[in-house]
Amino acid sequence: MEIQKELIKLNQSFSNQEEAIRYCGQQLFEAGHVNEAYVEAMIQRNEELSVYMGNFIAIPHGTDAAKKEVLSSAITIVQVPSGVNFGTEEDPKVATILFGIAGLGDEHLEIIQKISIFCADVDNVVKLADAQSVDEVVALLNTVD
Template identity: 45%
Template sequence: MSNNILKPENIVLNKELNNKEEAIRYVGGILNEQGYVSPEYIDEMIKREEITSTFMGNYVAIPHGTEDAKKAVHETGISVVTVPGGVDFGDGNIVKLLIGIAGKGDEHLEILSQIAIVCSEEENIQKIIDAETKEEVISMFSEVN
């Protein structure tokens, strides 16, 4: 994963978030602040969540925009937020690792596959949740080829 897609500024560790919408707006806000997306992308992330949950299991959610959101994406990027205390995504699904994605064209598909590889191992997810430095998080994703 290139350094431009996931950089230290895109990562927030040990955040407390009260609910699903706050969590999605927070990860979307990082993408917006770092110049990957326009503010309207965040609303599309909320719409996507209403259509189908982005909860993936193993404490992971991957909020992203709808197809309509593509025009709000300036460049491909991801944001990573750890919530060790957990945030309720509904139906008893607790999320401790939020990965916000903005993909230009089909670039997000490659990112999703890399994230899927990392998150397929529960111990990797726990390492990210427990990470004390942003570099630890970046190294977890950069090891994927």
């Protein structure tokens, strides 16, 4: 899937995980990839099973039931230099990169797999978190096949 530069957001900050997930969903909605109901499904998905994946990344996405709200596959990449906690105070799970995804059919599985492979190397996550431009993010992610 092609990465859309307008869906890459650098230097964001959020007070909590719900705010971060809503932001990702709003990006997908405003770009015309999902119906507004998908945003709530992203929150619900995180309540059912955390979207935090380890290695400082979270992959907010909707529930299976919300697939009907996806109009076209897309990914928003949100850089959060100060991090957002997807865990608890006692057991923090801090994400510095958020990959908000919407996939038609089973495309979301392919998207998650590519992100997981890239982010399995924590150095790649650090490079994304430190990227200073949208073009730098695109160049890093275009190394994934």
